[in-house]
Amino acid sequence: MTASPGYADRPWLGRLTAAQLAPVTPPPSVLDAFRAAVARAPRHPAVAYFDGRLSYAETDALSDAVAGHLAARGVRRGDRVAVMLQNTPHFVLAVLAAWKAGAIVVPLNPMYKSREVRHILRDSGAAALVCDARAWPAYLREAVRDSAVHTALTAHDTDFQTRDDVRVLGPGRDPQAAAATAGPTATLPAIPRQNHPDLPVHHAAAGAAPGPGVADLTTVARQGRPAPPHPGFAAADTALISYTSGTSGTPKGAMNPHGALSYNAVRQVTGHPVPEGAVYFALAPLFHITGIVCELAACFANAGTLALAHRFDAGAVLDAFLEHRPAYTVGPATAFMALAAHPAATPDHFASFRVISSGGAPLPPALVERLRADFGFYLRNGYGLTECTAPCASVPPHLEAPVDPVSGTLSVGVPGADTLVRILDEHGAEVPFGESGEIAVRGPQVVPGYWGLPDDTAKAFPDGELRTGDVGFMDRDGWLYVVDRKKDMINASGFKVWPREVEDVLYTHPAVREAAVVGVPDPYRGESVKAYVSLRPGASVEPGELSAYCAERIAAYKYPRQVEVLPVLPKTTSGKILRRELRERG
Structure with missing residues (x-):
């Protein structure tokens, strides 16, 4: 008697292309991939930032100088360097420089406030911080007190353009003028910062503990200092400590190995x-695992040009x-909603796009069809986590x-050739194919654990397999479907309600731009379903209409008894809607 097929049979392999099935031999690190790109395409633009360009050779030399500065300031192999910047060339230089110095990069959300920054700096034991020049005197100088930070580099977001103007702000940009002034290898003027009033070197008062030494990153990068000797990373060495988004609690630092970054980058290219x-x-923001792997690392693995536009602004992005x-x-569904x-x-x-992908947040099927009808492109779904070093499933090309x-859930794709996904x-x-359970992932992209948290590591990674906390199912052909987070399930009169299912219905209404569903206390049902929505420009709808619309399409215990319309829903900078904040709102 033949056994029924199971997850170990990897039915998804039949969906993959020959290129996706072929074995890959990634370099030990993204730094090695970058240096290979420098060797074969030194004059090709590595970074494009509005009308500025940096070639691979220029990016290599500038990041060498920053690495030399970090080493001279005492940053050693295995030290942590926190990078808290928007999508600017400084981010790229800081990450490459930290790796060239042998350090571990700790990407930080630039929207974090003092308390959040202080927690991560102390938890990671960061020795250096790279941050915005305005944020340093405003609050970060105080946030680093009582931390291990002894070196700070600050960055001006108008650097690395041929015109020192307000282009980073988005509105009012002139794409025709930008195209006229841009060149394939624009020469960037020196911008003196040594005596900039916003950038004092911190000197402690008499008797106080010494503060960190502060310098301007662009000035340091142009000083021509040589980099330390090649760190010679092994694939198992930690490249990033990526803190989870904290949408459901205190962030934990996932230890992403160099080999995991390089593997996923090469798989993105192939x-x-x-x-x-x-x-x-x-x-996607580069501080997020999606941005640093699927954009920065994949770009360098393909000797491509990484185009940056500071922070997300729909008009500025369209111009770019x-x-x-x-x-x-690649970006979250909310970004594509804003662009549309x-x-x-x-x-x-x-x-011009060959591939446009979505990740980091659920993708409603209605949005995919709306984008195809209105703009002519197919938005490809994907699934990954910080603990998977970004993607572990995607839609084949x-x-x-x-x-x-x-x-009515849209599949997030199929796992890769070297990845095993099970539903438990x-x-x-x-559980059998088609039944829901917790998604578990095993593969070369899964991290070994959380920084300094052995108990959490043991719980989340039994025998090296990631228990994601996401609920989903897989069909017999290997297509994976993500239903929701386990902790977001609503219990209404004993019935399970997954917010994602209700949200997908709301997204089919022509007036709805964003939707989030949460459980709220109900004296009769225990919990009842409440929906928060924002509307498309020019649209109007009464909350009762949306409630009735859902009632016609899903079971009576699932439709939202309450609907509240907000101008915009709260989100992380990476585009995930914060259900936790909406639950607290009530």
């Missing part, structure tokens, strides 16, 4: 029809699409993700 040297647009004509980007809602958006803005006919019950046993 799995997508993007030519070598292409432009990768950084729509016309200016740089990128072939690839912008009055200037046209199909031409997206015409020759296929489209199916929609589950029962729940509450006891850790596999």
Whole structure:
């Protein structure tokens, strides 16, 4: 008698292309991949920032000098360097420099406040901080007190452009003027910062503990200091300590190995029809694992050009699409909602792309079809976590993700050739195909654990397999579907309600731009369903209409008894809607 097929049979392999199935031999680190790109394409632009360009040779030399500065300041192999910046060339230089100095990068969300920064700096034991020049005197100088930080580098977001103007702010940009002033290897003028009033070197008062030494990153980068000897990373060495987004509690630092970054970067290149040297647009923030792997690392593995536009502004991003004509980007569903809602958006803005992917937040099927109808591109779904060093499932380039006919959930794709995904019950046993349970992942991209948290590591990674905390199911063809987070499940009169299912219904309403569903206390049901929505520009709808709309389409215990319309829903900088804040709002 033949046994029934199971997850170990990896039914998804039949969905993959030959390139996706072929074995890969990634370099030990992204730094090695970058240096290989420098060797074969030294004059090719590595970074494009509005009208400024940095070639691979220039980026290599500038990051060498920053690495030399860090080493001279006492940063050693295994030390942690926190990088708290928007999508600017300084971020790229800081990450490369930290790795060249043998350090571990700790990416920080630049929207964090003092308390959040203080927690991560102390938890990681960071020795250095790279941050915005305005944020340093405003609050970061105080945030580093009582931490191990002894060195700070500050950055001006108008550096590395040929014109020192307000282009980073987004509104009012002129893409025609930008195209006229941009060049493939623009020469960047020196911007003196040594005596800049915003950048005092910190001197402690008499009797006080000495503060960190402070310097301007751009000035340091142009001093021509040599880098320390090549650190010679092994694949198992830690490249990043990536703190989870904290949407559901205190952030934990996932230890992403160099080999995991390099593996996923190479798989991104081999799995997508993007030519070598292409432009990768950084729509996702680089401090997020999606941005640093799928944009920065994949771009360097492909000797491409990483196009940056500071922070997300829909108008500025659309202008940048016309200016740089990128072939690839990835971002959360909320970013594409904002782009689609912008009055200037046209199909031409997206015409250059070979692949456009979504990750980091649920992707409603209605949005995929709306984007295809209005702008002519197919938005490819994907699934990953910080603990998976970004992607562990994606939609193959020759296929489209199916929609589950029962729940209406869009598949997040299929696992990769070297990845094993299983669906488990509450006891850790596999459930049959088609049944929901916790998603578990094993593969070369899974991190070994959390920084300084052995108990949390043991719980989340039994025998090296990641228990994601996400609920989902897999069909017999290997398509993976993510239902929701375990902790977000609503118990209404004993019935389970997954917010994602209700949100997907709300997204089909023509007036709804964003939707989030939470459970709120109910004296009769225990919990009842409440929806928060924001509306598309020019749209109007009464809350009762949305409630009735859902009631016609899902079971009576699932539809939202309460609907509240907000101008915009709270989100992390990486685009995840913060259900926790909405629950606290009530």
